[in-house]
Amino acid sequence: MSSSIRRSLLAGERLWQRARFACKQAPTRIARDIFSWRFALLVLSSLIVVYPLLWVVSLAFSGQQSLTLVRLPEDAGIAQQLMVLIPLPEHWSLANFRAVLTEQPFLRWLGNSLIVAFATTIVGLSLSCTAAYAFSRFRFPGRARGMLLFLISQMFPAVLMLIPLYVIVVQWLGLGNSWLGLILVYSITALPFCVWMLKGYFDTLPFEIEESALLEGASRWTIFTRIILPLARPAIAVTGLFAFMTAWNEFILASIFMDEESRYTVPVGLRFFVSDYASEWGFFAAGSILVSLPVMLLFLWLQRFLVSGLSAGAVKG
Amino acid sequence: MAVIELRGVSKCYGNGPATVPQLDLEIRDGEFMVLVGPSGCGKSTILRMIAGLESISAGDLLIGGHRANDLPPRDRDIAMVFQNYALYPHMSVFENMAFGLRVRDFPKLGIERRVRDAAATLGLSELLERKPGQLSGGQCQRVALGRAMVRDPQVFLFDEPLSNLDAELRVQMRGVIHRLHRQLGTTSVYVTHDQVEAMTLGSRIAILDRGVLQQVGTPLELYNDPDNTFVAGFMGSPPMNLVRVEDDGVQLVCDLLTLPRPKLRGLQQHLLLGLRPEKLVYAASAPAHWPRLRGEIELVESLGAEMLVHLRAGADQVIARLPGLRVFTLGDVLELAFDPAAVYLFDAASQQRIHRDGARAGVGA
Numbered sequence: 001m002s003s004s005i006r007r008s009l010l011a012g013e014r015l016w017q018r019a020r021f022a023c024k025q026a027p028t029r030i031a032r033d034i035f036s037w038r039f040a041l042l043v044l045s046s047l048i049v050v051y052p053l054l055w056v057v058s059l060a061f062s063g064q065q066s067l068t069l070v071r072l073p074e075d076a077g078i079a080q081q082l083m084v085l086i087p088l089p090e091h092w093s094l095a096n097f098r099a100v101l102t103e104q105p106f107l108r109w110l111g112n113s114l115i116v117a118f119a120t121t122i123v124g125l126s127l128s129c130t131a132a133y134a135f136s137r138f139r140f141p142g143r144a145r146g147m148l149l150f151l152i153s154q155m156f157p158a159v160l161m162l163i164p165l166y167v168i169v170v171q172w173l174g175l176g177n178s179w180l181g182l183i184l185v186y187s188i189t190a191l192p193f194c195v196w197m198l199k200g201y202f203d204t205l206p207f208e209i210e211e212s213a214l215l216e217g218a219s220r221w222t223i224f225t226r227i228i229l230p231l232a233r234p235a236i237a238v239t240g241l242f243a244f245m246t247a248w249n250e251f252i253l254a255s256i257f258m259d260e261e262s263r264y265t266v267p268v269g270l271r272f273f274v275s276d277y278a279s280e281w282g283f284f285a286a287g288s289i290l291v292s293l294p295v296m297l298l299f300l301w302l303q304r305f306l307v308s309g310l311s312a313g314a315v316k317g
Numbered sequence: 318m319a320v321i322e323l324r325g326v327s328k329c330y331g332n333g334p335a336t337v338p339q340l341d342l343e344i345r346d347g348e349f350m351v352l353v354g355p356s357g358c359g360k361s362t363i364l365r366m367i368a369g370l371e372s373i374s375a376g377d378l379l380i381g382g383h384r385a386n387d388l389p390p391r392d393r394d395i396a397m398v399f400q401n402y403a404l405y406p407h408m409s410v411f412e413n414m415a416f417g418l419r420v421r422d423f424p425k426l427g428i429e430r431r432v433r434d435a436a437a438t439l440g441l442s443e444l445l446e447r448k449p450g451q452l453s454g455g456q457c458q459r460v461a462l463g464r465a466m467v468r469d470p471q472v473f474l475f476d477e478p479l480s481n482l483d484a485e486l487r488v489q490m491r492g493v494i495h496r497l498h499r500q501l502g503t504t505s506v507y508v509t510h511d512q513v514e515a516m517t518l519g520s521r522i523a524i525l526d527r528g529v530l531q532q533v534g535t536p537l538e539l540y541n542d543p544d545n546t547f548v549a550g551f552m553g554s555p556p557m558n559l560v561r562v563e564d565d566g567v568q569l570v571c572d573l574l575t576l577p578r579p580k581l582r583g584l585q586q587h588l589l590l591g592l593r594p595e596k597l598v599y600a601a602s603a604p605a606h607w608p609r610l611r612g613e614i615e616l617v618e619s620l621g622a623e624m625l626v627h628l629r630a631g632a633d634q635v636i637a638r639l640p641g642l643r644v645f646t647l648g649d650v651l652e653l654a655f656d657p658a659a660v661y662l663f664d665a666a667s668q669q670r671i672h673r674d675g676a677r678a679g680v681g682a
Binding site: 208213215217230 | 391395399404407
């Protein structure tokens, strides 16, 4: 206990000294940094990224539905007119969030999306992990061609598949308005990318580790689950996130497959706040922010698996 | 413990020429057999065929008297140590060593005891909780050894296990492996391209060139009695000097030396004369009847206790290992002598050794 306190005290002391050192030579350095072109470029690009987000946040917290955040007096001066460019609501309010969560079926849509996205991740990952392992390790006829076909399938725009998928999933399989239909379609459309991604990673894992396990008496399945999958965690995390986001953000297919309002996924539902018959921009903005929260949380949680070089030290090449 | 027999084993990839054409080799029970040869000679392929990691194209592999060609690796009761360790990076040292026993459903207490015993033997007891990433190369290889040991297999296979270590560690690990083999007495096959490792570790050595077995024997047999120029040139450091000589009916002649023609039947006109560098001595200290060898000093490599002196005369070149320190001037002519009994003769065309009738030792004058 006392040692940890002493350590943090030492760390604090060091930090203080570094700060003092920085202060001594600070004025010239800070000035040089601020007036450099790099700094300007970074500020500019940050503004470009942040500005639209600022609009959404302001709309969401404005408590109203209109796109006009500030009502200008008739005789507004140039300065006032310029102020409109900065999107800040006149009153901050949580009304939009409250309404979206209670008055609208938003929570239901969120639930639909979560179910579909998580199921897609699980189904997509289990299919692509096994497929990628086979493509990486086994030699079978059609191996190279199969990988090529995966690649080719990615070259066509997704909209192209709209009609065939509708026919297959809704008319033939009768899976319209069901989670299962969406899960199937999403996990399979995500498959080519996931397989390529994972195969690339599996290829970097040394063969000898598996050969060694094979000699020790492990079966292929044991090797796959107890050695390869744990080693491929960073790649699986990234691929899983991709599969999740494919399902989470998809709009067109979901809007066609799902007719009932109670079956909507979040992107489809959001669209209905702003349509021909309604323009509830406030709900739309509040909903968008709520939609991005799960992805953000997932990102934060997955970050710890993205440690690179997990296999470092396994073998010496 | 098991005898391994390879009977006419060959390996081809696709339709290309055979990597290993036809190999007959018996590895005796409890023996430490070293397969040695230059890279690409098929030694690793042979090892991998014994392990079951490569299929056998033709011939029979017998382990403990049973045909093992079609046995999957896990049923051969073999443990292998790889050049790059091949440890499981996400498992601790303990888990690495226990893995093989776990997948074979060993009782938990037995696993614990065996792993701790092996760790104690290899000096790994302090490291059991570490991950391979936190170990040095030598420690990694000791873990790999321990992982092989705990299962108490019939056969150990080593695929150039010391190649990734630095020189000092290599010597140390050589000692560890040697001691281990003496303790356990398990039949071992060891692949290396380093003739020093082969000489120091092997109970017997098999020398291979382009997939073909050149000679099998104890280290000293191979050193003293090479069957052909390849074996002669491979064993020993620096290797045996091989000088082209002509038989003029009376003498064997080349630019460096002349030697009375040995009384041998069927001598060809073109011969290769083999002479170990350590068999050359200063002419002044040699008996008068020993043949002389004269050449210009081209290079002197001083190793402290001894020197390697490179001599050249015309197109011929020899290396002499001479004791002590003496200052030479490059370009000077040096006269050395050698015992005529220490000379080996090879047929220049077939590269095969020409033995004196009946005798297996050197060829006398």
